[in-house]
Amino acid sequence: MSSYDVIIIGSGPGGYVCAIRCAQLGLKVACVEGRETLGGTCLNVGCIPSKALLHASHMLHEAEHNFATMGLKGKSPSVDWKQMLTYKESTIEQNTKGIEFLFKKNKIDWLKGWGSIQEPGKVKVGDDVHETKNIIIASGSEPASLPGVEVDEKVVVTSTGALELGKVPKKLVVIGAGVIGLELGSVYARLGSEVTVVEFLDVVTPGMDGEIQKTFQRTLKKQGLTFIMGAAVQKTEATKTKAKVHYKLRKDDSEHVLEADAVLVATGRKPFTEGLGLNALGVKMTDRGQIAVNEKWETSVPGILAIGDVIEGPMLAHKAEDEGMAAAEQVAGRHGHVNYGVIPGVIYTHPEVANVGATEESLKAEGRAYKVGKFSFMGNGRAKANFAGDGFVKIIADKDTDRILGAHILGPAAGDLIHEICVAMEFGASAEDLAMTCHAHPTYSEAVREAALACGDGPIHM
């Protein structure tokens, strides 16, 4: 039996970052992980593999659509799906091995196997019981199931199966126009699949700025994705190679069927707490199955904390990482802090979508006075040169104080540009502060400055 200051259960972005920070703060740390590799959902079957496929398929799109215009002639590449999956796997391996290296460097013990909490201060892994002063649960999430839809991970798949289909399907039906559905739907559309997205609501990516939602959906339609909106999926029927998706249109209750070679079920994720023994310990849960925590990430049982997808808040890797660092500070006797008002969200399609802070819709609901500065990438020289003029930057600022309240970007490198606004918001900057900051030319970031100018006297290039 070994003894630790902290045992973390789960090695996803929440768990592994927490482990490294704990070690940096001088604590004796172990991290329990049941998978064969470290890195959790994000590195193994989430962020990293999906971005590898998004990158490869975007390269194909560029070769097919824009190379000739730039004077790059020759046979356009064809898809070797097996090789693309090998590239994806090697990207995963480099990242998961990287975490293994960081664990060794920071002297963090990897306890291999599935962990359960016997009592506060005792974690069982296999036949061994390890003692610890603190336990941090970072057990993540798993795909939510849909009544009437049986996942076989071959024909009817979650995101995990969609990252390793046997072949590129001729027809793919995606259930859910959320982040996973649109990212992976884009991948297959670029690789030649006929992609139909069936969405329960009347808008894509619920919760996002309304103007972005509409423009984003239009952009994806232009890229060949078909949308069936306001449709409730009733059930799927699958054979070994094909599937049928039955859905009902909400507006008139009419029933329809789609045929597909593969169906991606992307209707959300739910916290994963199986086998942890939380019931017996009396750990309080929310009514959505999350572990309930206070502002210090402490659960209702002293000595047990929880972070990441398994608690409430956006299911994002960087949110889990921030909580991991903050919880480490807490158990080390410092004060951990996460500013939940400034957590960016990014969809890695092309163009990308990124957002932070308030939407017009949320401010209207609050009755708060605001102003909007917008700038189209059509007015940005770099974007035009790079065939990336679709989209815009929208900054929302307080009507009286000019303080930035939120930003929404659809366009090239949106996922990087948004951080300029995150930093500005962390410092309580006004739109004018951003507008007065010199931005290098020619860069996409000039569009951010122009949107900030648009909150005041107006942009220059529009």
Ligand code: FAD
């Ligand atoms: P996880 O990453 O889920 O890790 C939890 C780990 O705990 C798992 O490895 C699990 O095996 C282990 N575990 C659970 N219980 C036990 C136990 N009892 N004993 C031992 N080990 C246990 N987010 C982004 O921010 N950007 C993206 O681009 C992005 N892309 C995504 C793409 C896809 C397809 C998916 C599915 C998700 C994506 N996400 C993305 C979400 C992101 O993956 C999660 O928000 C993030 O992984 C959550 O981190 P976590 O540490 O809370 O949990």
Ligand code: NAI
């Ligand atoms: P999501 O919550 O983003 O979207 C689910 C969609 O399915 C919603 O639009 C919802 O209205 C729809 N839906 C629900 N039930 C339905 C039904 N019966 N029929 C039709 N549509 C239905 O969930 P998603 O895409 O599964 O992603 C899960 C989580 O993973 C998200 O919380 C997200 O934050 C995270 N993620 C983040 C990424 C990123 O940051 N780039 C990438 C991929 C995932």
